[in-house]
Amino acid sequence: MSGSVPGGGVKSEPNLTPILDMVFQLITFFMLVINFKSAELDLSLQLPVLGSAKPLPEGANLKLLVLNVQICTKCPHSGCDAFATLRRVTDADTKKVKSYQLVCERGHETDHPQGAITNGKTCLTVYGRLLCKESRSKDFPSIEEYLRSEADLSLMSATPPLTRDEVIKEGKELMDTVVIRADTGCRFGAVNFVIVECQKQGYRRFALKTGQVEIKTGS
Amino acid sequence: MSKRHSAEDVELNVTAMLDMAFQLLAFFILTFRPPPGEAQIFLKLPPAQPVAGMTGTERAGSDESKDPKDVKTTKSVVVNLLDRDSGSVTDVQIGIPSVSMKPVPYNDLEKELRVYFKAKEDNEAGQKSGQGDYEQVVINASPTLRWEEVMKVVDMCTKFTAGKGDKLPAVSLSAAGPDPGG
Numbered sequence: 001m002s003g004s005v006p007g008g009g010v011k012s013e014p015n016l017t018p019i020l021d022m023v024f025q026l027i028t029f030f031m032l033v034i035n036f037k038s039a040e041l042d043l044s045l046q047l048p049v050l051g052s053a054k055p056l057p058e059g060a061n062l063k064l065l066v067l068n069v070q071i072c073t074k075c076p077h078s079g080c081d082a083f084a085t086l087r088r089v090t091d092a093d094t095k096k097v098k099s100y101q102l103v104c105e106r107g108h109e110t111d112h113p114q115g116a117i118t119n120g121k122t123c124l125t126v127y128g129r130l131l132c133k134e135s136r137s138k139d140f141p142s143i144e145e146y147l148r149s150e151a152d153l154s155l156m157s158a159t160p161p162l163t164r165d166e167v168i169k170e171g172k173e174l175m176d177t178v179v180i181r182a183d184t185g186c187r188f189g190a191v192n193f194v195i196v197e198c199q200k201q202g203y204r205r206f207a208l209k210t211g212q213v214e215i216k217t218g219s
Numbered sequence: 220m221s222k223r224h225s226a227e228d229v230e231l232n233v234t235a236m237l238d239m240a241f242q243l244l245a246f247f248i249l250t251f252r253p254p255p256g257e258a259q260i261f262l263k264l265p266p267a268q269p270v271a272g273m274t275g276t277e278r279a280g281s282d283e284s285k286d287p288k289d290v291k292t293t294k295s296v297v298v299n300l301l302d303r304d305s306g307s308v309t310d311v312q313i314g315i316p317s318v319s320m321k322p323v324p325y326n327d328l329e330k331e332l333r334v335y336f337k338a339k340e341d342n343e344a345g346q347k348s349g350q351g352d353y354e355q356v357v358i359n360a361s362p363t364l365r366w367e368e369v370m371k372v373v374d375m376c377t378k379f380t381a382g383k384g385d386k387l388p389a390v391s392l393s394a395a396g397p398d399p400g401g
Contacts, residue, residue, distance in 0.1 A: 016233045016234060016237055017233060019237065020233050020236060020237050020240060023237065023240040023241060023244055024240060026244050026247075027240060027243050027244050027247060030244070030247030030248060030251055031247060033251070034247065034250065034251065035252070035253075035254050037254070038252060038254050038255070041254075041255065043255060047257065048366065048367040048370040048371075050258075050260070050370060050371065050374040051374065052260065052374050052377050052378065053258035053259055053260050053374070054258055054259070054260075055256070055257070055258045055259075056257075056258075056259065069366075116306065116365070122398070177261070179259070182366045183366065184365065184366060184367040185365055185366070185367070186365070186366040187306075187362060187363055187364070187365065187366070187398060188360045188361065188362055188363070188364040188365070188366055188368075188369045188392075188394060189361075189362025189363065189394050189397070189398025190362075190366075190398060191366050191369075191392075192360075192362065192392055192393070192394040192398075193394075193398060195264060195392060199264065199265075199266050204263055204264060204265055205261070205262075205263055205264075206261070206262045206263070206264045207259040207260070207261050207262075208259060208260045208262060208370065208373065209257055209258075209259050210257070210258050210259060210260065210370065211255075211256075211257060211258070212256040212257060212258055
């Protein structure tokens with residue numbers, strides 16, 4: 001795109017079409033790889049690392065119910081009545097845990113000496129909400145209420161639709177897979193509570209999440 | 220320069236479109252977060268079948284309303300993991316509760332499981348191990364034990380096959396007593 005200008009000089013314009021093509025290619029790439037599913041994963045959890053666990057098979061068409069199991073405690077910040085969960089502070093270079101913090105729902109951060117909350121409550125993290133054994137408000141149902149509503153949804157979406165009685169009394173099972181993402185430092189009692197609650201609602205298939213084995217690349 | 224443009228030649232101004240495309244690109248780059256590499260162990264966890272001789276435990280889904288005589292019991296091997304409130308495994312017992320529970324060192328647990336189940340690697344090598352008619356491993360752990368330790372034992376159990384087929388032994392989890400945390 002160039003042409004003569006009355007003054008005698010040459011006006012040159014860069015051709016923007018190739019750069020626009022390339023930018024559209026990049027946009028398409030990022031749009032395709034964007035993963036909304038990671039919103040339901042609580043990335044602050046440290047999962048146990050085991051050798052025999054396998055990644056999810058490609059193209060597996062499983063309906064998943066992701067449950068992030070943690071232990072929470074009252075926020076130690078004065079005047080705050082929210083619940084706090086443990087977060088690891090890792091070194092950016094070595095990826096090793098430097099220290100631990102309690103981070104509450106309102107964002108208060110308090111240093112915590114140990115790697116586990118010893119006497120806390122069982123809680124589920126669902127899209128950033130902390131659900132405990134007892135209901136706190138309409139937006140924070142109890143673990144049982146939450147699982148019941150999820151089970152109702154999968155009862156309706158099953159083909160043919162199931163009723164609650166068929167599941168509870170006749171032992172029919174829900175086809176959904178419950179994904180248990182529990183922190184390494186979580187107590188077994190807490191995870192077992194969640195599993196038992198799921199079994200009460202008719203879930204039978206479980207996937208226990210583990211982290212991937214780190215491949216050591218020299219020293 | 221010498222190219223002649225006709226009077227009707229219309230050129231589209233792509234600068235504005237490029238600006239918008241860069242905005243979109245910036246948004247997608249900033250919100251891009253690669254999914255974490257995770258793996259899983261798939262388990263079918265039915266509510267635990269009653270095990271003869273096991274009492275005083277909170278078992279996953281055990282049906283207490285039925286008369287114990289009417290309930291079919293599964294041939295189960297029980298692994299007790301005790302932690303003495305330390306969070307790590309301190310004592311391990313393995314066996315059949317109505318017969319005998321044998322304390323074993325934690326490092327020998329895999330060897331002891333071989334007594335009851337067939338190891339996958341032995342199957343492949345054509346060797347025979349285990350009696351092969353036990354169907355279930357009940358991992359009966361202290362509620363204060365850390366999840367990591369329980370997963371290590373679940374991992375061990377997935378290396379075996381139960382019964383005559385190649386099926387995994389049914390793993391069932393149960394907590395020995397109530398969770399003190401709540």
